[in-house]
Amino acid sequence: MQSIEPVYLPEVRHTTGFQEYTYPYEYYAAGPSRVTAEDGIHRCVHCDTSGGDEAYTYCSNCGAIACDSHTKTERLEQEPVCTGCAVTERFALKIKYFYDEENLEAFREEYAAMPIHEKAMGNKVLAGGGVIAMLLTLIGLLVIGGVI
Template identity: 80%
Template sequence: ADEVATLVTENFHATFPLDTGQFTEVFDDVDERRFGQTQTEYKEWAVDRLQDYHTTTVTYTGDNNVTYNKTCEPNLSDISVQSIEPVYLPEVRQTTDLGEYTYPYEYYAAGPSRVTEEDGIHRCVHCETSGVDETYTYCPNCGAIACDTHIKTERLEGEPVCTGCAVTERFALKTKYFYDEENLDAFRKEYAEMPIHEKAMENKLLAGGSVVATLLFVLSVLVIGGII
């Protein structure tokens, strides 16, 4: 609420007469909401807010060396609201459809500034990760926007695929991700024709461990044989 209030006050100079007709040419739907109270009721509300804002508690020590706390509150008669100027604040809601997902984005707009109310773009569809400081990747297979944890590389095509829609199978003890069963079947055939060293490279960590183990074994044999 404070961010929205700041948005209005800082952009009050940019107000212009409202013409709902110009918005219907741009947006699919326009809902004009009238003010919920009368001008007098808004003045009373403003006076109450100003009274609360200027109310403070002071601490002082009297002549008898006793410390006192006193709340200083202005009288309602001390506060006067000369005029109220109503303004409309545009609240824009848009949705983006990508594959199987719909992403909402809602914000208040005032001049070049905005306050975001709902951001469905900067959010992983598979977990609670959200915010503009995170990294997200689009999955062309299903339309998901996913965080680094839930995005993988499609083995056959080398493109991003999310863990939610991917078809998986283990090759060389490592899980591989595919867009669909067709791509999985194609890679099965490709994998079956690979020489043994290429199959091993499907799991580089395992292949690297095997090389180290082999070298250690050879060194052990050489040591036992007295060669080293």
């Protein structure tokens, strides 16, 4: 080795906070390029899933950054909410997610005023299965009655 030239490589550490969560981000800067050492922003707070291929959603209700499997659509406002802070209840045998108890109560009132066919469409799998079961029962009765 003929000579050694020292190089300064700054380490930058930043912490971002949203409500009850903090997200560290650390990288080494070398001019316009950088190498990430720690990335808490692209990591699910519920399961620690991380990586660039995964989609992450910010929950404005609690400040969590969550992966797709821990993010649901809030039923009343149609906005993303994480499963960690959501209030849940079953309607038409399907779990619905809400920001808080107030939204849940507002939807209960809306749900009570819905006609039966709109309530059934809240769970399309259940509604479809009910229609198929009814058709099979009708065909069975026609076969037994000798009509078919």
